[in-house]
Amino acid sequence: MNIPVDMTLSLVLLSVLFSFGSSRLPGLIKVLAFQGVVVSIVPLIIGHDMTGGGILFTLATLTIRGIVIPLCIHFAIKKVAIRREVEPIVGYHASVLAGLGLIVAAMAVSHRFNAPSISTSVLLLPTAISLLVAGMFLLIARRNAIAMVLGYIMMENGIYLVGTTFSVRALHIVEFGILLDVLAGVMIMAVILQNIKQTFDDVDTALLRTLKE
Amino acid sequence: MVEIVFLAPFVTGVIAFFLPRNMGRPLLVFTGALHLLLSLLLWVRQPEPLFKSYFAVTPEGMLSLLVISLLFFLISIYTVAYLKVADIKSEHIFTGSMLLFLSTMTMVTLSDHIMVMWIAIEATTLASAPLIYTHRSSASLEATWKYVLICSVGIAMALLGSVLITISMDVGKVDAPVSFSALTAVATRLDPMWLKAGFAFILVGYGTKMGLAPMHTWLPDAHSEAPSPASALLSGVLLNCAYLGIFKTNKIMLAAGLGDFSGLILMGFGLTSILAAGTFILKQTEYKRLLAYSSIENMGIIAFGTGVGGLGAYGAMLCLIHHSLIKSSLFLTSGNILLGYGSRQIEKTGNLVKQMPRTFVAFFGGFVAISGLPPFGIFIGELFVILGAFKAGHYIGVTVLVVSLCAIFAGFANQAMKISFNTSEATIGLTEKASLVWPQYVLLLTSLVLCFWIPDSLYQTIMNAVTIVSGGF
Numbered sequence: 310m311n312i313p314v315d316m317t318l319s320l321v322l323l324s325v326l327f328s329f330g331s332s333r334l335p336g337l338i339k340v341l342a343f344q345g346v347v348v349s350i351v352p353l354i355i356g357h358d359m360t361g362g363g364i365l366f367t368l369a370t371l372t373i374r375g376i377v378i379p380l381c382i383h384f385a386i387k388k389v390a391i392r393r394e395v396e397p398i399v400g401y402h403a404s405v406l407a408g409l410g411l412i413v414a415a416m417a418v419s420h421r422f423n424a425p426s427i428s429t430s431v432l433l434l435p436t437a438i439s440l441l442v443a444g445m446f447l448l449i450a451r452r453n454a455i456a457m458v459l460g461y462i463m464m465e466n467g468i469y470l471v472g473t474t475f476s477v478r479a480l481h482i483v484e485f486g487i488l489l490d491v492l493a494g495v496m497i498m499a500v501i502l503q504n505i506k507q508t509f510d511d512v513d514t515a516l517l518r519t520l521k522e
Numbered sequence: 523m524v525e526i527v528f529l530a531p532f533v534t535g536v537i538a539f540f541l542p543r544n545m546g547r548p549l550l551v552f553t554g555a556l557h558l559l560l561s562l563l564l565w566v567r568q569p570e571p572l573f574k575s576y577f578a579v580t581p582e583g584m585l586s587l588l589v590i591s592l593l594f595f596l597i598s599i600y601t602v603a604y605l606k607v608a609d610i611k612s613e614h615i616f617t618g619s620m621l622l623f624l625s626t627m628t629m630v631t632l633s634d635h636i637m638v639m640w641i642a643i644e645a646t647t648l649a650s651a652p653l654i655y656t657h658r659s660s661a662s663l664e665a666t667w668k669y670v671l672i673c674s675v676g677i678a679m680a681l682l683g684s685v686l687i688t689i690s691m692d693v694g695k696v697d698a699p700v701s702f703s704a705l706t707a708v709a710t711r712l713d714p715m716w717l718k719a720g721f722a723f724i725l726v727g728y729g730t731k732m733g734l735a736p737m738h739t740w741l742p743d744a745h746s747e748a749p750s751p752a753s754a755l756l757s758g759v760l761l762n763c764a765y766l767g768i769f770k771t772n773k774i775m776l777a778a779g780l781g782d783f784s785g786l787i788l789m790g791f792g793l794t795s796i797l798a799a800g801t802f803i804l805k806q807t808e809y810k811r812l813l814a815y816s817s818i819e820n821m822g823i824i825a826f827g828t829g830v831g832g833l834g835a836y837g838a839m840l841c842l843i844h845h846s847l848i849k850s851s852l853f854l855t856s857g858n859i860l861l862g863y864g865s866r867q868i869e870k871t872g873n874l875v876k877q878m879p880r881t882f883v884a885f886f887g888g889f890v891a892i893s894g895l896p897p898f899g900i901f902i903g904e905l906f907v908i909l910g911a912f913k914a915g916h917y918i919g920v921t922v923l924v925v926s927l928c929a930i931f932a933g934f935a936n937q938a939m940k941i942s943f944n945t946s947e948a949t950i951g952l953t954e955k956a957s958l959v960w961p962q963y964v965l966l967l968t969s970l971v972l973c974f975w976i977p978d979s980l981y982q983t984i985m986n987a988v989t990i991v992s993g994g995f
Contacts, residue, residue: 471686483635490645508660519660
């Protein structure tokens with residue numbers, strides 16, 4: 310048991326529920342920014358990597374996940390005055406209920422795995438699984454293209470949580486490369502979003518269905 | 523200094539973004555020639571990389587690198603001629619992205635560290651996204667959006683898979699570098715459950731990028747909306763790069779004695795892809811989408827062959843090389859047809875044999891080659907895959923494969939005949955200059971020659987690449 314870690318991770322789980330319930334994009338972006346910050350400080354709290362390089366890398370992650378990526382999306386919205394609702398396919402109340410169910414299921418499932426490094430925290434694996442599935446859920450259950458990008462970011466947060474906490478062996482330079490890739494990916498998505506808005510005057514992905522058999 | 527092979531195009535790519543309109547074209551050809559030279563040097567000398575924990579020269583990587591290099595050089599010559607005729611507004615972005623794309627793909631072939639491999643493959647997605655959006659139409663925007671989102675999410679799965687493999691090291695208490703070569707050496711000590719999970723996620727992830735069904739939905743859109751030289755690169759070499767990730771992970775699985783598990787999944791995805799491609803090829807109305815679905819079919823055959831192992835794996839490697847040569851030639855030819863007729867619809871074309879005779883030769887040769895007819899290499903590759911599957915006793919799988927191949931041949935032949943011999947009143951808006959056709963001829967000829975005569979060093983490299991997979995046959 311590791312109480313500080315579990316408390317931090319429960320904040321991440323709360324952010325998942327909030328993101329499922331939020332109807333407006335600016336709110337959703339704030340939730341994602343908060344989640345980015347919390348997820349990136351988890352390695353510091355677990356405390357298995359307190360070298361200078363480790364701390365520097367954590368700070369870089371914090372800046373990119375918590376500040377730069379949300380700001381990117383924020384400016385993409387602001388610049389083109391995109392409509393602010395997320396256009397759900399699954400309703401908000403149903404989404405929150407599904408989120409609760411997901412967290413319970415993730416808790417139940419993660420007891421089955423036996424990895425020695427998981428035992429540092431009860432909530433670590435359930436949180437990572439929840440983030441992954443929640444990101445998928447946002448990708449599927451929201452028609453707004455920006456909400457889909459946010460879903461992708463949530464998935465990446467989940468993978469980061471699995472990665473940095475389990476594999477002490479991974480080198481910071483490599484982790485940093487992954488982070489840069491994610492950042493560049495989100496930036497390119499933001500550029501595409503602006504172009505979609507200019508071309509279609511909306512970011513409803515129902516408009517993006519002309520190419521098919 | 524192995525790293526210079528991908529650093530050189532990276533530098534020229536960045537320079538190309540800042541060059542005025544027409545200066546990028548000679549730079550493209552120059553970089554292509556330089557890259558080919560460096561790759562050949564690498565092939566002959568086999569030097570040590572500077573960062574040994576991240577990069578390595580492996581036989582399968584060398585094969586892919588050589589294919590990439592040759593293809594890019596020929597495509598760059600075609601591109602210069604293409605750019606003169608086609609109307610592309612922001613040419614510096616196009617040439618810059620082409621070069622960065624080359625650099626990232628080269629990095630994929632040389633990377634040995636699991637995470638570096640992931641970084642490089644994700645970077646190929648990012649570098650090629652601007653290429654698909656070159657025409658600035660709403661359709662190309664949609665294709666780019668699908669490409670970036672589906673591939674990024676898919677490749678995120680591969681990242682998760684890579685992380686799971688590091689967990690399998692933790693659980694198995696293995697202390698080795700996280701590289702493909704090191705892991706293959708200690709594979710038996712890795713925890714099998716986590717390794718299996720890792721492989722499944724990596725297959726789904728890189729399989730998305732490779733165009734395996736049912737994750738292939740981005741591929742026909744992206745390949746048909748991109749300008750033809752970019753489609754040729756996407757189809758000819760990008761798919762190979764994603765396959766390389768799967769191939770190397772499969773090697774770890776085989777070394778760990780989990781080959782049955784990985785082989786079964788690979789065969790399943792392979793057959794699904796062939797079936798899906800067949801369904802869409804039969805009723806296809808656009809020729810670039812037709813070629814894209816044919817790529818999905820070939821990737822399916824390659825995945826199936828790799829899953830079968832033995833002779834099948836050797837056949838898959840041959841298919842991989844020849845598919846790159848032939849499909850890129852066909853996509854370049856489709857560029858000529860598009861420039862000539864001004865439409866991607868098959869029914870708007872016709873009488874290619876009279877209207878554009880030199881393009882017709884390239885198109886028809888490519889069609890014969892990709893359909894797996896002798897004397898081209900795909901024939902031998904497919905033959906080995908089928909023989910390997912019979913030898914391993916996968917009778918149901920091989921029946922499905924052969925029946926679908928026949929259906930696909932029928933569908934493809936039907937469309938190819940329409941394009942070549944239907945009557946058409948279209949006026950052709952293109953003069954067939956030499957540099958718009960001979961890159962395709964060279965590609966087809968290379969495939970033809972490699973079918974009869976493989977240089978010893980090339981043969982040895984192919985054998986080295988598939989030794990573990992085939993277990994000697």
